[in-house]
Amino acid sequence: MNSDGDFENGARVGRDNAGPTSPRRTSNAFGSPGTDSTVKRIDLNDALIKHPDATFVMRAAGEAMHGAGISDGDVLLVDRAITASHGAVVIAVVDGELLCRRLEVAGEKPGRGPGQVRLVATDDATSPVDIGPAAQLEVWGVVTTVIKSLSF
Numbered sequence: 001m002n003s004d005g006d007f008e009n010g011a012r013v014g015r016d017n018a019g020p021t022s023p024r025r026t027s028n029a030f031g032s033p034g035t036d037s038t039v040k041r042i043d044l045n046d047a048l049i050k051h052p053d054a055t056f057v058m059r060a061a062g063e064a065m066h067g068a069g070i071s072d073g074d075v076l077l078v079d080r081a082i083t084a085s086h087g088a089v090v091i092a093v094v095d096g097e098l099l100c101r102r103l104e105v106a107g108e109k110p111g112r113g114p115g116q117v118r119l120v121a122t123d124d125a126t127s128p129v130d131i132g133p134a135a136q137l138e139v140w141g142v143v144t145t146v147i148k149s150l151s152f
Helices: 044-048
Strands: 015-017 023-025 055-059 073-081 088-093 097-106 114-121 129-131 138-147
Touching: 097 138, 114 138
Parallel strands: none
Antiparallel strands: 015 023, 055 073, 073 138, 088 097, 088 138, 097 114, 114 129
């Protein structure tokens, strides 16, 4: 067993002995990209965007979607090629204003379209937006990715 002195300045990293016959290796670095031929650059376009011609970048404003992991100032990737469905976080046009909300569709009837539709924020302070049967709901796109900046 380790003594208390082993962790004074944090846990040890590197080679340690997990047991008498099984040494364990722990990585403490990513290696040097110049010397490791297996390192591949990640193209964020390929990793995060399925429909490049239909994906847009937007910045979130406000805290209404904090419960969905979207905070003020976060960068959103919005895909207009995806069909919005119940539960999706969408960008919708309501009275000429773009809103980021979760789409709720209740009572959908095959062949007759959706029943009750509303846009719901994830905070307790923002009221849901009910979309009546006569109202036109324009879902501008579906939020697929949230990019956060860490402050330190």
